[in-house]
Amino acid sequence: MAASTARALPPVAAGAPIPRVGRSGSTRDGRTAVARSRATATTRARATDTATPAVTTPASDAEWAASSPLEFAPSLKDAASCDALAVVGKKACVLDEGLLAHLPDAVQTHVRLLARDIKPGSEGAKRTTSVVLFDEEGDTLGTERGTTTLELTVIVLPDASELSRHNAPSASHALTKCLAGVKAPRFGKTLGLVCALADASEAVAIAAAVARAFPTYSAKSTDARNTESGRGAVAVKGTVKVALHDASRESHDENTKNGNKSSVDSFDGDAELKAAKAVAGGVRLAARIVDTPPAFMDPDALVAEALSVCAELNKSVLFASDENGKEKASRALVVATTLREKELIAGGFGGIVGVGAAAARDGREPALVHLCHKGDGDEDGDKGRSTALVGKGITFDTGGLQIKGKAGMPGMKTDLGGAAAALGAFYAAVLLDPDGSKRGGGDLHCVLCVAENAVGPSSFRPDDVLLCKSGRSVEINNTDAEGRLVLADGVAFASGEDVDADDVVDIATLTGAQMVATGRFFAGIVSDSEEFEKECVVAGRKSGDLTHPLPYAPEFFSREFGSAVADMRNSVKDRSNAQASCAGQFVANHLAKRGNENGDADKAKVRKPKRWLHVDIAGPSTEKGSGRGTGFGVALLVELLNARGQR
Numbered sequence: 001m002a003a004s005t006a007r008a009l010p011p012v013a014a015g016a017p018i019p020r021v022g023r024s025g026s027t028r029d030g031r032t033a034v035a036r037s038r039a040t041a042t043t044r045a046r047a048t049d050t051a052t053p054a055v056t057t058p059a060s061d062a063e064w065a066a067s068s069p070l071e072f073a074p075s076l077k078d079a080a081s082c083d084a085l086a087v088v089g090k091k092a093c094v095l096d097e098g099l100l101a102h103l104p105d106a107v108q109t110h111v112r113l114l115a116r117d118i119k120p121g122s123e124g125a126k127r128t129t130s131v132v133l134f135d136e137e138g139d140t141l142g143t144e145r146g147t148t149t150l151e152l153t154v155i156v157l158p159d160a161s162e163l164s165r166h167n168a169p170s171a172s173h174a175l176t177k178c179l180a181g182v183k184a185p186r187f188g189k190t191l192g193l194v195c196a197l198a199d200a201s202e203a204v205a206i207a208a209a210v211a212r213a214f215p216t217y218s219a220k221s222t223d224a225r226n227t228e229s230g231r232g233a234v235a236v237k238g239t240v241k242v243a244l245h246d247a248s249r250e251s252h253d254e255n256t257k258n259g260n261k262s263s264v265d266s267f268d269g270d271a272e273l274k275a276a277k278a279v280a281g282g283v284r285l286a287a288r289i290v291d292t293p294p295a296f297m298d299p300d301a302l303v304a305e306a307l308s309v310c311a312e313l314n315k316s317v318l319f320a321s322d323e324n325g326k327e328k329a330s331r332a333l334v335v336a337t338t339l340r341e342k343e344l345i346a347g348g349f350g351g352i353v354g355v356g357a358a359a360a361r362d363g364r365e366p367a368l369v370h371l372c373h374k375g376d377g378d379e380d381g382d383k384g385r386s387t388a389l390v391g392k393g394i395t396f397d398t399g400g401l402q403i404k405g406k407a408g409m410p411g412m413k414t415d416l417g418g419a420a421a422a423l424g425a426f427y428a429a430v431l432l433d434p435d436g437s438k439r440g441g442g443d444l445h446c447v448l449c450v451a452e453n454a455v456g457p458s459s460f461r462p463d464d465v466l467l468c469k470s471g472r473s474v475e476i477n478n479t480d481a482e483g484r485l486v487l488a489d490g491v492a493f494a495s496g497e498d499v500d501a502d503d504v505v506d507i508a509t510l511t512g513a514q515m516v517a518t519g520r521f522f523a524g525i526v527s528d529s530e531e532f533e534k535e536c537v538v539a540g541r542k543s544g545d546l547t548h549p550l551p552y553a554p555e556f557f558s559r560e561f562g563s564a565v566a567d568m569r570n571s572v573k574d575r576s577n578a579q580a581s582c583a584g585q586f587v588a589n590h591l592a593k594r595g596n597e598n599g600d601a602d603k604a605k606v607r608k609p610k611r612w613l614h615v616d617i618a619g620p621s622t623e624k625g626s627g628r629g630t631g632f633g634v635a636l637l638v639e640l641l642n643a644r645g646q647r
């Protein structure tokens with residue numbers, strides 16, 4: 001009987017016309033959102049004051065990035081010639097002669113004085129001073145008064161001895177914290193950020209920390225706000241120029257030992273620099289998606305972000321492949337498929353359709369976005385493991401009919417942090433690895449489960465039964481436990497015949513219980529594979545996106561979801577029985593049955609036993625206090641993928 005109850009659902013019957021209010025011409029491919037924001041940009045006059053040019057509601061990630069530029073400078077000298085300068089790193093790295101040699105003499109002296117004096121503790125510490133600069137002939141630089149003043153900040157990060165074994169050796173957490181007081185420069189000004197690395201392998205973690213310290217989203221208006229033309233314009237900031245310096249490399253440099261200032265000025269870790277740039281871009285993209293208000297980052301807009309990432313990647317891949325011939329380009333293209341409500345109903349995605357039903361009535365239809373990047377395989381044409389990154393994209397979570405309270409609802413625009421991280425990671429991973437060789441040659445998929453959990457006459461109700469993509473029915477006992485419902489459909493799609501990924505990684509701001517279990521700095525992870533779990537912990541320490549395992553034990557946790565009328569309920573009976581693990585277990589209950597579990601003799605499946613990893617980022621995806629998105633998960637997932645090719 002449970003099955004027949006379920007068959008009548010999802011609650012919006014297939015083919016039923018869905019009345020739409022509020023937005024005419026809503027399309028299924030997300031173009032409406034882009035068109036609308038572009039229209040807004042053109043109807044609002046731009047600021048006429050050329051001293052403070054402004055963009056109104058940027059329409060693309062590139063435009064947003066341009067409103068708060070973050071560049072990787074080609075050399076230390078380039079970063080050191082900015083209007084303000086920050087030198088950051090562990091004490092020995094900041095005091096490295098190979099680095100200091102490239103800074104102006106007066107700056108060198110002050111960096112030495114400040115860095116020696118700073119006691120970083122376990123949190124890192126900083127000092128700021130003003131340095132008076134002269135040019136080489138003793139003449140004036142820039143001003144008629146004979147001097148120019150540089151604001152210099154020195155940030156000293158904790159040494160390894162101050163860090164516990166669960167922390168990242170790069171101490172990147174301390175960098176973001178110390179950079180919190182370093183403001184992005186005003187328009188027309190530049191800030192140089194010289195990052196002294198102990199080792200080139202720290203580049204990604206440090207770049208991610210810098211990226212989250214200088215986010216792109218802002219609705220702060222310009223000074224022209226009182227004029228009609230400047231009204232609502234978003235202020236454009238000056239450029240942050242980041243230069244990386246590998247202290248371990250310079251210490252082997254003969255020139256440096258001899259005190260010769262001609263030692264190499266630019267960062268030599270070409271691969272690490274590329275990775276740092278790509279990950280920083282992914283982190284800022286993810287953080288912006290999280291920071292954008294829900295009226296703008298609605299399901300259509302999130303779909304549009306994914307499609308624009310796809311277009312951006314294809315543009316760069318085609319460009320990169322031109323030299324190597326056409327067939328390479330055709331292999332490396334990213335293919336996007338978007339299912340909107342009608343297709344989701346037809347495809348049996350009852351979880352996503354149920355959660356998104358109320359908003360869909362108002363024209364904000366749920367979606368499943370699938371981006372696919374084919375790997376080229378290794379030299380023997382052997383494809384490595386394929387991976388699907390599945391992200392929870394609840395664009396706003398009211399809690400549904402079991403509505404959140406007035407204190408619990410603010411901040412719920414961030415409930416798409418998992419989808420944002422999956423998309424940012426996919427962007428960076430493909431950009432870095434156009435043929436997939438770094439990840440072992442396998443295919444990479446990104447699956448975004450997009451819905452707004454709204455309140456309305458067509459909201460899904462407690463006691464409703466949804467039939468999920470997996471074919472399993474779920475009795476709703478908590479409409480605020482909606483993330484696992486959309487993820488259930490996402491992992492069923494990713495592990496089933498549609499995608500059939502070897503490794504399924506779901507990432508989500510899933511439970512408040514994650515914060516109780518592993519806190520704000522560590523994501524809680526659950527996996528059915530000890531090997532995969534270890535890979536994730538290692539990737540976390542390397543990338544600075546820390547993770548800590550939670551128990552995986554279906555025999556203890558599955559029974560929490562018992563239902564009299566359906567295959568399971570969506571929320572636990574006992575809230576003090578490892579809730580964060582249980583939520584992961586609910587998602588795992590919807591994975592497609594796997595060859596290795598069934599004793600299936602299919603060789604391919606036996607050779608590549610399937611694995612599942614669940615990453616709950618409820619705590620670390622936003623910064624406590626500011627509530628800003630951190631882009632957490634981007635660096636982690638890129639590192640997890642890249643490590644695969646290195647084995």
Ligand SMILES: [Zn+2]
Nearest residue numbers: 397480481482
């Ligand atoms: Zn919720």
